[in-house]
Amino acid sequence: MxxxxxxxxxxxxxxxxxxxxxxxxxxxxxxxxxxxxxxxxxxxxxxxxxxxxxxxxxxxxxxxxxxxxxxxxxxxxxxxxxxxxxxxxxxxxxxxxxxxxxxxxxxxxxxxxAPSFEIDLKSKKAITHYNIIADDKMIDEQVDRIQKQYGKLVAKDTVEEGDEITGVFANEEKEIENKTTLPLEKIKSKKAVKALTGAKVGEVVELSTKGLFEDDHDLIQYLKVEHDDAHGLDITVHFTIEEVNKREPAELNQELFDKLFGADVVTSAEELKAKIKEDSEKQFVQQADQKLLNDVTEYLVENTKFDLPAEFLKKWIQETGEQALSEEQASEEYEKSEKGLRYQLIEGKIITDNNLQVTFEELKDFAKDYIKMQMAQFGQTEPEEEAVENIAQRVLSNQEEVKRLSDQLMSQKLITFYKENTNLKTKELSYNDFVKEVYG
Missing domain, CATH: 3.30.70.1050 (Trigger factor ribosome-binding domain)
Incomplete structure (x- = not known):
């Protein structure tokens, strides 16, 4: 041969x-x-x-x-x-x-x-790494939500601002008859709020569905109409009030703190706010890191120049796909996948050149940490090591789980590497400002 x-x-x-x-x-x-x-x-x-x-x-x-x-x-x-x-x-x-x-x-x-190329990690213009904080307004809103969630309902006979109303929406023509509970503040229409305010248990209030809620999709939940019918629905419904309740907020006392976090973990309102801030900002780190990973990926793809064997790849797509493709279809598929292929090559070079490969021991430790986190959410804060080890072995025997966890661990490694090796500037802002700036 x-x-x-x-x-x-x-x-x-x-x-x-x-x-x-x-x-x-x-x-x-x-x-x-x-x-x-x-x-x-x-x-x-x-x-x-x-x-x-x-x-x-x-x-x-x-x-x-x-x-x-x-x-x-x-x-x-x-x-x-x-x-x-x-x-x-x-x-x-x-x-x-x-x-x-x-x-x-x-x-x-x-x-x-595969082409040969060099990677320049240091962008001329610094890439923003967000430090997202939970501001006082957000923390106070979360405390308010907790108090409402764990508060008690007090029955009333007349609807007032801040009340929750249980009743039945009905419209014979559209075959609507649905019992539901909704807070008065959920209603957007000023005319509807005025009609409901002061109404008593047993009364029937006539309401228009047009503009009743901020989002027409709420009609699906509260009136049980079909999705296609909800958009722009403009009919009159009758709402029979069956119950009116005022939710009295729970007291910020040790009983509530223990119910939320376990015995004596939090012992005051100040500690509660500090705990909310800590837990919220831990979650924000994940969002900020994902944003950083996306931005660095975009920078690397746009600024790492190399050619690909485009004609070969189009032909390969055409001949090896599950379904027969024309040359035009293969070209379209190539255009869709080219950016992803470029980053795969860039990422692969970064991983190889900097020895960022995932080892089995690292994957096993990562899986065990993930399992412990999941168990903690169900109250098992100190699980036995043997139990965690057994679960980890079962998880790592599933190839799909291995792939998922490996991808997560590699993303963490890349984020750490990018934080240490790319040109970054830190920007601190509240979560709401982060959402506005990043997502518009």
């Missing part, structure tokens, strides 16, 4: 594989002998079928199969030994005149080669 390579240019090459009779003949003979021993052909005893008949019936199929196996093994070995960094898979060149009755064969494969 002989394998040679011809470089068309820096990104494209042709590999030629020459296979001689001595490369495959022994395997073919062995398989045909096994066929002969086990063949059941009328008129012949088992194991006594003439070899000529076996070759005539099975010889060509066995030859083709063995040559293809040999070809694939040799090609894979060659790419590994030559350390060729290829994109996609080798594409066999069409051979319309291939003669399987010959003794020697030649095959050619097109290769798309």
């Amino acid at each position: 002989n394998i040679t390579r011809e470089h068309i240019d820096e990104l494209n090459a042709i590999v030629k594989v020459d296979i001689a009779k001595e490369d495959y003949s022994d395997n073919v003979e062995k398989i045909l002998n096994d066929y002969r021993k086990n063949a059941n052909i009328p008129g012949f005893r088992k194991g006594h079928v003439p070899m000529g008949m076996v070759k005539k019936q099975y010889g060509k199929a066995v030859l083709v199969d063995e040559v293809n196996k040999l070809l694939q093994e040799a090609l894979n070995k060659y790419l590994t030994e030559e350390k060729l960094d290829v994109l996609g898979n080798p594409l066999p060149k069409a051979q319309d005149n291939l003669n399987w009755d010959a003794e020697d064969f030649s095959f050619e494969f097109e290769l798309g080669l």
Whole structure:
């Protein structure tokens, strides 16, 4: 067997594989002998079928199969030994005149080669790394929500500002009849708020659905109309008031603190606010880090210049997809995937050059930390190590979970690396200001 390579240019090459009779003949003979021993052909005893008949019936199929196996093994070995960094898979060149009755064969494969390039991590313009804080307004709102959530309901007979109303929405034509509970503050329409305020239990209030809520999608929840009907719904509904309740906020006392965080973890309103701030800002770190990862990725893709074997990749997409694609469709698919492919190459180089690979021990420790965090959410703050170890083993036996956790761990490694090696500027702002600035 002989394998040679011809470089068309820096990104494209042709590999030629020459296979001689001595490369495959022994395997073919062995398989045909096994066929002969086990063949059941009328008129012949088992194991006594003439070899000529076996070759005539099975010889060509066995030859083709063995040559293809040999070809694939040799090609894979060659790419590994030559350390060729290829994109996609080798594409066999069409051979319309291939003669399987010959003794020697030649095959050619097109290769798309990964480009060589350098990465400049230091952008001229600093990339913003956000430090998101929980401001006093946000903390006070969270305390207010906690007090309402754990407060008690006091029954009333007349609707006033801040009350919760339980009643039935009805419209005979649209076949609406739905019992629901909603806070008065949920109603957007000033006319509807005026009609409900002062109404008593047992009264029927006539309301228009147009502009009733801030978002028409709320009609789906409170009136149980279909999604398509909710948009722009303009009908009159009757709302029969069955209950009116005022929610008295819970007291900020030790009983509430223990219910929220466990015995004596928090012992005062000041400590409660500090705990809310700490927990909120831990979550904000994840959002800020994801934003940083996205921004650095965008910078690297836009500023790391290299060519790709575009024509080869389009052809590869066209020939290897699950469904047959035209040249135009393959070009469209390539355009969609080009940016992702560029970042895969950039990320792969960063990981290799800086030894950021995920080891099994790191993955196992990461999985155990994740499991402990999940268990803590259900009150198991100090689980036994043996139990965590057993769960981790089960998780790591699932390839999908391994992939998911590996991706998360690699993202963490890359974020840490980017924080240390890219040109960053820190910007501190509240969560609401972060949302406005980043998402508009």
